Amino acid sequence: MVRRLALAALLLLATAVVAPQIRAHEASLGVLEFREVRPGAFIGRWTMEPAIGASRVDLHVPGHCFLRMPQLICGDKGLVGPITITNLGVNMSAVLLKIIPMTGASRSYTITTASPVVSVLAAGTPTLQSWIELAGTYVNYGIDHILLGADHLLFVLGLIWIVRSGWRLAKTITAFTLGHSISLAAAAFGLIGIPERPLNACIALSIVFVAVEIVKQRRGEVGLTARYPWAVAGAFGLVHGIGFASALAGLGLERRLLPGALLFFNVGVEIGQLAFVLLILALMWAHRRLNAVLPRWGDLLPAYAIGSIAMFWFIGRLVRVLGVT
Numbered sequence: 001m002v003r004r005l006a007l008a009a010l011l012l013l014a015t016a017v018v019a020p021q022i023r024a025h026e027a028s029l030g031v032l033e034f035r036e037v038r039p040g041a042f043i044g045r046w047t048m049e050p051a052i053g054a055s056r057v058d059l060h061v062p063g064h065c066f067l068r069m070p071q072l073i074c075g076d077k078g079l080v081g082p083i084t085i086t087n088l089g090v091n092m093s094a095v096l097l098k099i100i101p102m103t104g105a106s107r108s109y110t111i112t113t114a115s116p117v118v119s120v121l122a123a124g125t126p127t128l129q130s131w132i133e134l135a136g137t138y139v140n141y142g143i144d145h146i147l148l149g150a151d152h153l154l155f156v157l158g159l160i161w162i163v164r165s166g167w168r169l170a171k172t173i174t175a176f177t178l179g180h181s182i183s184l185a186a187a188a189f190g191l192i193g194i195p196e197r198p199l200n201a202c203i204a205l206s207i208v209f210v211a212v213e214i215v216k217q218r219r220g221e222v223g224l225t226a227r228y229p230w231a232v233a234g235a236f237g238l239v240h241g242i243g244f245a246s247a248l249a250g251l252g253l254e255r256r257l258l259p260g261a262l263l264f265f266n267v268g269v270e271i272g273q274l275a276f277v278l279l280i281l282a283l284m285w286a287h288r289r290l291n292a293v294l295p296r297w298g299d300l301l302p303a304y305a306i307g308s309i310a311m312f313w314f315i316g317r318l319v320r321v322l323g324v325t
Contacts, residue, residue: 115136206239
């Protein structure tokens with residue numbers, strides 16, 4: 001009894017210290033717009049600033065351009081060439097760069113932590129080069145989003161802990177992928193919509209559910225996830241997919257870029273998720289090879305850790321939903 005109380009106290013302390021530091025997929029996004037006011041001359045402004053502000057962002061423009069915000073002068077060559085933000089990840093996770101010329105269609109580029117440089121293309125640039133730019137940007141953004149999204153990764157970790165390995169795990173992860181891919185597409189195209197704050201609370205609650213299922217399994221009970229892991233993974237995948245869509249919605253993408261951005265973003269998410277699954281399976285394999293034996297109470301430690309952090313998130317997000325200060 002004393003050991004259990006000590007374990008509970010330790011988990012509460014760790015949760016209070018660690019959970020606030022985990023980002024849980026709520027990214028800080030910025031939107032920077034350059035509007036052409038005369039040939040080769042632009043006015044720049046942040047149309048969407050992260051809560052922490054954009055003043056520390058270090059922006060580098062092509063060598064033939066001169067920047068002193070809000071003015072950007074590029075002369076006869078126009079605004080073409082590399083644009084770089086060197087310190088992303090310090091103040092924000094992504095910036096959507098919008099260029100609005102005096103004539104012709106506007107152009108949008110996304111700068112992320114993994115892809116801090118974009119090449120602004122001149123009008124009439126071959127389509128293939130545009131697709132290469134789009135693919136590189138959004139695959140990297142998808143990888144960043146899933147690997148920085150601790151809540152999504154904790155849910156996947158819970159599924160792995162219950163199913164362990166084999167074809168059942170492959171089907172379970174596939175079901176989660178299909179679920180969040182379907183809802184991601186539907187939400188990105190505006191077919192469904194759920195307010196972000198209640199959605200985030202539901203995502204946290206899904207992790208608590210899986211943690212409880214792990215405890216049941218370790219006590220010899222057969223929970224819903226153990227019986228039908230692919231059904232549970234697919235159902236909660238629908239919820240998590242809408243959470244993924246919020247990352248794209250926050251960027252304010254042009255409609256014409258949305259299908260390609262959605263495809264490449266989802267590819268990036270799957271790459272990051274697969275890398276995480278392989279890492280966890282490798283650690284589990286190494287644990288078995290070492291024949292490490294944990295105390296009986298230690299087998300429940302991951303479930304309680306996952307559940308404690310997720311409940312901390314759920315309470316915090318519920319408070320935001322209810323508007324309690």
